[in-house]
Amino acid sequence: MRADRLLSLVLLLQSRGRQTAAQLAAEAGVSVRTIYRDIQALGAAGIPVYADPTGYALVDGYRTQLTGLTAAEARGLVLAGLPGVAADLGLAEAVAAAQLKLSAALPDTLRERADRMRQRFHLDAPGWYEDGDSSDHLAAVADAVWRQRVLSVRYDGWTALAEHRLEPYGLVLKAGKWYLVARGERGVRTFRVSQIRELSVLPQTFPWPAGFDLEAHWRTHIADFRSRMHRGEAVIRLAPQAVERLPHLLGRAVAEAAAAGEPQPDGWLLARVPIESDSHAEMQFLRLGDQVEILAPASLRARITATVSTLAAMYGAEG
Incomplete structure (x- = not known):
């Protein structure tokens, strides 16, 4: 855990330049005293970090190549512009770490442009009169989608609660609402995640369907829905x-x-x-x-x- 924090400190200094101990402590979620110890550890490890009255910085020209992404961080990259969505899926920390590593790896000019984009553009998915879905099961569903694990759910449909055994293919966020695309007894269907009342992740896995494309499936689903509506x-x-x-x-x-x-x-x-x-x-x-x-x-x-x-x-x- 400390090794991860030390790497994060190096990447912060590399991507943002000079930082005070208080700024580093706030980013790392630790005390200022811990930052003092971490900076000493970095120096002992040969990282050229130095201090002056305005804070800590790396020696000019030093760049670490330790920017490899973990599996969770790679999964979270697609949600880098949607921090609220990443948090709902349990990937907030992974996304933050991935953003930091990418920022550290960029040249100064590109990093400045990326920072400007982040400062000036924001996507708020839900509509004006709704805050979007909230579900205690969303993170578990997302994990099952990723690991191709079979789900057993108790689902609140139009008329009554029903039991379903599902092979979860993907999640779609539409107007602030989460939908699960999954294969059940009646073929591939769409389920509103917030209407799942009970959920169990089964030990069984399922093979990925050959040729299935989530985006294409969703486009067809929307077109069919509108034609029936x-x-x-x-x-x-x-x-x-x-x-x-x-x-x-x-x-x-x-x-x-x-x-x-x-x-x-x-x-x-x-x-x-x-x-x-x-x-x-x-x-x-x-x-x-x-x-x-x-x-x-x-x-x-x-x-x-x-x-x-x-x-x-x-x-x-x-x-």
């Missing part, structure tokens, strides 16, 4: 101010269909838009209030009429 159609009238809100409230597909609608003499827009179902469309269109009128199907218009009547009676009773 909008199977119905509604005829609506939209107020001008509602058109601008459609992409945010009802999604791009509805917004694009509405944009192709027919302008009416009163300034409203007559359009045919895709819907998933009457119940889903009712919840979506009610978000637009009096800025939308449903003309068809009659079943959807009746649902909204009944809901509005119930609301009117509820609030009218207080008057």
Whole structure:
């Protein structure tokens, strides 16, 4: 453990230049007194580190070649720009160590550019109104994916809890939500990690499926999901101010269909838009209030009429 820390100190000094004992202690998570002892140990080992009133530094021109990545650090490299994701997967320390080693190995000009990118660009995956998923099982699932270990899960599906024996192929982070792509009794399916209620990692392993590509599979899955999502159609009238809100409230597909609608003499827009179902469309269109009128199907218009009547009676009773 101390050897790892000593190497980290050398890499910090190599990548960042002069550092105070307090700065090194904060990075290493130890006391300043421990840093003093570590610096003495580095000097005794022949590392040309020197001290002056402003801190510690390496002799100009010295560069260590001890920048080899561990297996965990190599796994974490793909998440180097997503510290929150790395932490969720239990790889935060490995990612930090890998970043430090890469930074130390870069020439000064490239390291400066990398630091500037890190300072000026940040990816926040979840949406505005959600903080993303949290699951006690995420790290275990990720480890099983990596080691190709079979999982036994108790999964909270649409209707009831169900037992599944899964061969986990990969994890996908979509809009702050984690999805597990795995083969079960019904073939390759997608499971929401946060809906796993119980999980056991079995001793059995499984062979990697020949030709499987997670990214390609996910693209196909999304295309299929979208094709199944909008199977119905509604005829609506939209107020001008509602058109601008459609992409945010009802999604791009509805917004694009509405944009192709027919302008009416009163300034409203007559359009045919895709819907998933009457119940889903009712919840979506009610978000637009009096800025939308449903003309068809009659079943959807009746649902909204009944809901509005119930609301009117509820609030009218207080008057």
